[in-house]
Amino acid sequence: SQKIEQNSEALNIQEGKTATLTCNYTNYSPAYLQWYRQDPGRGPVFLLLIRENEKEKRKERLKVTFDTTLKQSLFHITASQPADSATYLCALDHHASGGSYIPTFGRGTSLIVHP
């Protein structure tokens, strides 16, 4: 069966350190992978999109890697700040029967950055 797995346990780190979140998937052939941030009671906020033929993408303090052989994406936040505390969702965009893409979300990993 198809699965997207993100660590269910919260990741606790100290301010200034690099946070690394993992997204593993099975039985998908995603064309794209996206990372979102979600704060409690709010809608997801888009952070980064990486295509299947890309290995790495960066945006300011954020970096995403995508390994289609390992079926894994890593999401890094460098120089983390307490304001980065949130739940981070990975979403796989896979080709659907209608010809376009459907995103399937993981359950997310909660990040807590301590001052």
Add this chain to the structure above:
Amino acid sequence: EPEVTQTPSHQVTQMGQEVILRCVPISNHLYFYWYRQILGQKVEFLVSFYNNEISEKSEIFDDQFSVERPDGSNFTLKIRSTKLEDSAMYFCASSEFTGGISYEQYFGPGTRLTVT
């Protein structure tokens, strides 16, 4: 900065009643989506909409659900006869669409639907 808006923020309804959730996508976006998130669960895709018709829908999007773009700005989700298990946060999203390439989606703040 342009944003997706949704109304109402919270809707309480009785089982069996019809509800309409409303969304105003970002004005130059062409692709629209509805998702739901049951409390404590993951975000689930319901439907995508492009060029005035449904592009894709999930197994959750059964005959009790329908979507409509009644004018040039609004995008609605109707649930015909609500059930207790429809209680969830419903998110609308929109994205640019260019030649089949997936673009980032911009989500609204959500409507919390409570069915009693």
